[in-house]
Amino acid sequence: xxxxxxxxxxxxxxxxxxxxxxxxxxxxxxxxxxxxxxxxxxxxxxxxxxxxxxxxxxxxxxxxxxxxxxxxxxxxxxxxxxxxxxxxxxxxxxxxxxxxxxxxxxxxxxxxxxxxxxxxxxxxxxxxxxxxxxxxxxxxxxxxxxxxxxxxxxxxxxxxxxxxxxxxxxxxxxxxxxxxxxxxxxxxxxxxxxxxxxxxxxxxxxxxxxxxxxxxxxxxxxxxxxxxxxxxxxxxxxxxxxxxxxxxxxxxxxxxxxxxxxxxxxxxxxxxxxxxxxxxxxxxxxxxxxxxxxxxxxxxxxxxxxxxxxxxxxxxxxxxxxxxxxxxxxxxxxxxxxxxxxxxxxxxxxxxxxxxxxxxxxxxxxxxxxxxxxxxxxxxxxxxxxxxxxxxxxxxxxxxxxxxxxxxxxxxxxxxxxxxxxxxxxxxxxxxxxxxxxxxxxxxxxxxxxxxxxxxxxxxxxxxxxxxxxx
Ligand code: CA
Numbered sequence: 001x002x003x004x005x006x007x008x009x010x011x012x013x014x015x016x017x018x019x020x021x022x023x024x025x026x027x028x029x030x031x032x033x034x035x036x037x038x039x040x041x042x043x044x045x046x047x048x049x050x051x052x053x054x055x056x057x058x059x060x061x062x063x064x065x066x067x068x069x070x071x072x073x074x075x076x077x078x079x080x081x082x083x084x085x086x087x088x089x090x091x092x093x094x095x096x097x098x099x100x101x102x103x104x105x106x107x108x109x110x111x112x113x114x115x116x117x118x119x120x121x122x123x124x125x126x127x128x129x130x131x132x133x134x135x136x137x138x139x140x141x142x143x144x145x146x147x148x149x150x151x152x153x154x155x156x157x158x159x160x161x162x163x164x165x166x167x168x169x170x171x172x173x174x175x176x177x178x179x180x181x182x183x184x185x186x187x188x189x190x191x192x193x194x195x196x197x198x199x200x201x202x203x204x205x206x207x208x209x210x211x212x213x214x215x216x217x218x219x220x221x222x223x224x225x226x227x228x229x230x231x232x233x234x235x236x237x238x239x240x241x242x243x244x245x246x247x248x249x250x251x252x253x254x255x256x257x258x259x260x261x262x263x264x265x266x267x268x269x270x271x272x273x274x275x276x277x278x279x280x281x282x283x284x285x286x287x288x289x290x291x292x293x294x295x296x297x298x299x300x301x302x303x304x305x306x307x308x309x310x311x312x313x314x315x316x317x318x319x320x321x322x323x324x325x326x327x328x329x330x331x332x333x334x335x336x337x338x339x340x341x342x343x344x345x346x347x348x349x350x351x352x353x354x355x356x357x358x359x360x361x362x363x364x365x366x367x368x369x370x371x372x373x374x375x376x377x378x379x380x381x382x383x384x385x386x387x388x389x390x391x392x393x394x395x396x397x398x399x400x401x402x403x404x405x406x407x408x409x410x411x412x413x414x415x416x417x418x419x420x421x422x423x424x425x426x427x428x429x430x431x432x433x434x435x436x437x438x439x440x441x442x443x444x445x446x447x448x449x450x451x452x453x454x455x456x457x458x459x460x461x462x463x464x465x466x467x468x469x470x471x
Pocket of ligand 1: 041042080081220275276
């Protein structure tokens with residue numbers, strides 16, 4: 001006769017009951033997608049595996065790219081940090097509200113009458129957060145918590161140390177790390193911490209749709225990396241950049257892993273891009289493009305760009321049409337089912353029908369750039385650059401991606417058409433509310449002039465200009 005051990009039966013019953021009742025983190029069924037906008041800072045067009053680099057390894061982003069769409073002709077609306085972010089967060093050319101130049105310290109900031117993507121997503125019931133660099137104003141009216149974001153863990157200025165404990169970390173300093181206005185300390189490396197704060201927020205809000213702006217300061221200067229990662233790249237010709245990019249890639253990997261663990265990945269729309277081209281001072285590469293951060297050649301504003309939404313967009317593709325970071329606002333709204341904003345008309349478009357194939361035309365035939373005396377426009381593959389007090393160049397990117405051959409004389413009709421469309425666009429802009437520093441304007445004038453003449457600039461920074469002029 002079989003002897004029944006009731007104790008074992010009871011234990012088995014408890015185990016069975018516990019397993020049956022433990023909620024498995026299945027894919028969360030929620031109609032509105034989560035949205036994560038991941039921004040790198042000063043990263044070069046070429047410096048990611050998914051953009052073709054065999055020098056700067058980015059395994060997590062490369063994996064993410066397999067589920068998404070890689071854009072090859074995507075542009076930010078400015079070639080420096082603050083105006084690019086103003087365009088990104090409003091979906092509008094920032095020169096319409098005076099945000100043409102990098103923001104100077106103290107009491108200036110992004111026009112408070114502009115509606116941000118945070119405002120719109122929050123009104124639609126999203127939990128909203130910024131983790132990282134803000135650079136849209138340091139004083140109270142411009143604080144992220146007042147611009148549509150429930151949570152802010154980051155810093156208000158344009159750059160800072162990647163470690164805690166420098167002069168930055170004094171309460172009230174705009175470079176300090178703060179959480180919703182309160183000074184915070186952090187351990188370890190800032191890029192890792194931004195990833196950690198993001199995954200905490202994801203888990204906390206797994207049952208609400210959320211909009212996260214993960215705004216890395218990597219790979220902006222100072223060139224600081226974790227020692228163990230630097231050791232990994234000790235023989236690399238660009239070891240600081242490689243190590244900083246590696247940590248950013250790891251943080252993105254951590255975010256994606258958490259989305260998967262929470263069952264949120266498939267219905268999350270992820271954008272990844274850089275806020276402007278690679279800088280002259282951070283070892284980055286914009287090849288095969290000409291130019292870099294701060295100038296109107298393609299290397300200044302054409303950026304690495306990735307869009308992923310596994311549930312709605314077929315991945316493993318490339319998209320070669322002209323697109324803009326201004327599209328992120330309209331695309332996010334459409335994804336969330338929001339049909340209108342209380343703000344002014346958007347300059348970006350909803351990319352989704354273009355990516356699903358429902359709309360086979362290009363999202364944009366024209367894009368425009370201007371920062372004080374330097375302006376440019378794209379019309380399909382044509383590119384016009386204007387340098388005030390110097391002149392114009394017209395390039396055809398179809399067979400001259402490196403912008404070397406001027407067509408302004410032989411293609412007079414195209415040249416005139418683009419000069420006029422640039423001037424027409426400018427007629428709707430306001431005067432810049434603040435100006436770039438005078439010495440930087442002199443430097444960028446020399447850089448543009450040199451690149452238009454297909455030669456090396458005599459100087460690339462105010463310091464270099466000083467020693468060149470004193471020779
Ligand atoms: Ca930047």
